[in-house]
Amino acid sequence: MQPYELYIGLRYTRAKRRNHFISFISLISMLGMALGVMALIVVLSVMNGFQKEIRERMLGASPHLEVVADGGRIADWQPVLDKVASQPQVLASAPYVSGQGMLSFGQSVQGVMVRGIDPTLEIKITELSNKIKSGNLSDLHTGGFGIVLGSDLARALGVRVGDKVMLIAPQGSITPAGMMPRLKQFRVVGIFEIGMAPYDSSLALIDIVDAQKLFQLGDAVTGISTKLHEIDGAPEVAREIQKQLPPDLYANDWTHQNSNYFRAVQMEKKMMFIILSLIVAVAAFNIVSTLVMAVTDKQADIAILRTLGASPRSIMKIFIVQGVVIGVIGTLLGSLSGITLALNLDVVVPFIEHLFGVQFLAKDVYYISELPSDLHYDEVLVVSAMSFLISLLATLYPSYRASKTQPAEALRYE
Numbered sequence: 001m002q003p004y005e006l007y008i009g010l011r012y013t014r015a016k017r018r019n020h021f022i023s024f025i026s027l028i029s030m031l032g033m034a035l036g037v038m039a040l041i042v043v044l045s046v047m048n049g050f051q052k053e054i055r056e057r058m059l060g061a062s063p064h065l066e067v068v069a070d071g072g073r074i075a076d077w078q079p080v081l082d083k084v085a086s087q088p089q090v091l092a093s094a095p096y097v098s099g100q101g102m103l104s105f106g107q108s109v110q111g112v113m114v115r116g117i118d119p120t121l122e123i124k125i126t127e128l129s130n131k132i133k134s135g136n137l138s139d140l141h142t143g144g145f146g147i148v149l150g151s152d153l154a155r156a157l158g159v160r161v162g163d164k165v166m167l168i169a170p171q172g173s174i175t176p177a178g179m180m181p182r183l184k185q186f187r188v189v190g191i192f193e194i195g196m197a198p199y200d201s202s203l204a205l206i207d208i209v210d211a212q213k214l215f216q217l218g219d220a221v222t223g224i225s226t227k228l229h230e231i232d233g234a235p236e237v238a239r240e241i242q243k244q245l246p247p248d249l250y251a252n253d254w255t256h257q258n259s260n261y262f263r264a265v266q267m268e269k270k271m272m273f274i275i276l277s278l279i280v281a282v283a284a285f286n287i288v289s290t291l292v293m294a295v296t297d298k299q300a301d302i303a304i305l306r307t308l309g310a311s312p313r314s315i316m317k318i319f320i321v322q323g324v325v326i327g328v329i330g331t332l333l334g335s336l337s338g339i340t341l342a343l344n345l346d347v348v349v350p351f352i353e354h355l356f357g358v359q360f361l362a363k364d365v366y367y368i369s370e371l372p373s374d375l376h377y378d379e380v381l382v383v384s385a386m387s388f389l390i391s392l393l394a395t396l397y398p399s400y401r402a403s404k405t406q407p408a409e410a411l412r413y414e
Contacts, residue, residue, distance in 0.1 A: 025290045030330040032283030033387060037334025038341065040276045040383045041375075045342035047269050048379075049372030054196070054261075059254060060127035061199045063225035064234050066257075067241065070248045072098075075220045083244055089228050089237045094121035095221040097211035103149075103204065104166040105157040112153065112204045114167070116211020116222075125227040128192055128205070135161040135190030142209040146189035152201035154191045163188050167204075169214050184214055280387050283330065284394040287323050291398030295319060295405075303405060312403035319399040320392075327391020335384050345373040 067074075067084060074080060077095055085093045097116030102109055119140045123129040129137045133151060140146050147165065149157075159165055169182040186206065194200055212218065228234055234253035241251040255262060305315060341348060349371050353359055 025286060025293065026326055029283050029286035029290055030326050030333070032286055033280060033327060033330025033391065034334035034337065036276065036279030036283055037331055037383055037387050038338035039279060040273065041335065041338030041380055042342050042345070042373075043272055043276055044269065044379050044383070045338075045373045045375045046345070046371055047265070047272065048374035048376055051262075051265050051269075052374045053372045057195050058258060059231065060131060061194045061196070061203065062254065062257070063125050064228040064231050065226040065238055065241070065251060065253045067224040067226070067245065067249055067251050068222065069250075072222055073217065073220045074223065074249070075218075077221045077224065080245070080249065081224050084224050084226055084241060087237060087241060089230065089233060091227045091229050092121070092124035093224055093226045094118055094125055095208065096223055096225050097208050097215060097217060098222040099211070099215045100170060101204075101214075102168040103153070103157060104168065105159050105163065108157045110153060110156050111202065112167075113202050114169075114204050114206060114211060114214070116206050116208040116214075118208050125225050128194075131192040131194055133191050133193050135188070137190055137192075137205070139189035140205065140207045142207050144189075144207065145184065145186050145210055146207065147186040148190035148192060148205040149188060150200035150203045151191055151193035152197065153204065154188070156201070159188050161188050161191060167206075167214070182214065182216075277386065280390055284327075284390045287326055287391055287394040288398060290326065291319055291323050291395060292401070294322065295398050295402040315405070316399040316403040319402045320395045323395030323398070324388075324392055327388055327394070331384050331387040331391070334387065335380060338383075339375065339380060342373050342375045345371055 067080060074095075081093055081095060084090060094117070097114075099114050099116075101112055101114045103112050117140070119129075119137050122137070128148075132148070135148065137148060140148065147167070149159070154160070157165065164185050164187050167184050167186050169184070190205075192200075192205075206214070208221070212220070228237055231254065235255055238251040238253040238256070245251060305318075
């Protein structure tokens with residue numbers, strides 16, 4: 001690009017025009033581009049924040065990786081545990097027993113997912129010990145028949161720490177009257193709250209030996225739970241472990257167990273990106289309008305430049321510079337404001353709520369009462385690059401039209 005092309009293009013951008021309407025449309029185009037980029041960055045950051053928050057809560061109650069059997073029963077589990085624990089990426093591992101049952105207290109009955117754990121090992125794998133609202137996870141011990149309930153489950157049953165509940169297991173005993181379900185009384189020793197309904201409303205924890213007796217497993221367990229050093233490497237670790245397991249055992253990582261949820265989040269994120277990109281596209285149409293009017297307004301200037309020896313390519317570059325400057329300034333303003341807002345969302349949102357007396361996420365309705373934000377700078381680069389590319393494409397037609405201006409025709413009535 002020749003120096004004079006850049007100089008004239010920049011001068012057209014900042015010079016005061018006879019037609020102030022063109023200047024107004026340029027400003028609107030710039031602000032529209034900035035608004036679109038800012039909205040994209042903030043919304044993507046909020047969705048990343050929600051995904052991170054839900055993932056942390058989800059993994060606070062479930063292991064990063066599990067080894068399970070076809071029939072839900074691993075008889076000789078100690079060698080499997082040793083094999084899993086020997087993996088370099090494995091931080092901790094423990095056996096567990098899982099089964100379905102029903103809890104009864106007074107006139108209330110609730111279906112539950114019973115999980116038998118070793119409390120001393122469980123604190124190394126999940127965050128359940130830190131989520132106890134009342135009682136203590138360490139009060140679960142062999143033969144004590146204690147039980148720890150989710151907060152919503154305890155509320156539905158109407159129980160508190162110290163109350164005794166009846167746990168009904170589907171594995172029954174044969175009697176002269178037929179198959180009878182197994183019943184065992186448990187004492188509530190703790191109540192936890194994860195902040196996610198699937199766990200708080202249906203999960204009950206008991207000692208692993210008590211669970212083996214309840215579900216008639218003998219010395220067998222349901223599976224092996226594992227905590228990894230890096231949760232994002234769970235699929236790769238699962239594949240490595242799977243190679244060393246017998247055919248009837250399977251390694252399932254957390255991404256596979258919650259695949260539907262994370263696919264839905266990714267799909268929603270992509271759709272929001274596409275929808276909000278339309279704001280940038282509208283701003284790009286304004287750039288087209290601005291340049292078309294600028295080309296019409298500068299017909300005489302274009303004709304003079306052509307008679308002085310400027311080529312059609314040079315004329316095209318002049319107006320490309322003018323449009324790109326609008327797009328670049330809008331993109332920079334949007335990126336800076338989007339990054340600033342995303343990093344300070346925890347301050348801005350409460351201020352707006354206090355100012356207008358509203359609450360966007362009510363505590364009695366949503367588990368997450370604050371808008372989380374997790375800014376990814378690689379996404380900022382993608383949004384900025386997309387905005388710049390759209391603004392560049394928007395300049396091509398008006399610039400091409402300017403390059404086709406005939407000097408004689410343009411100067412006929414001057």
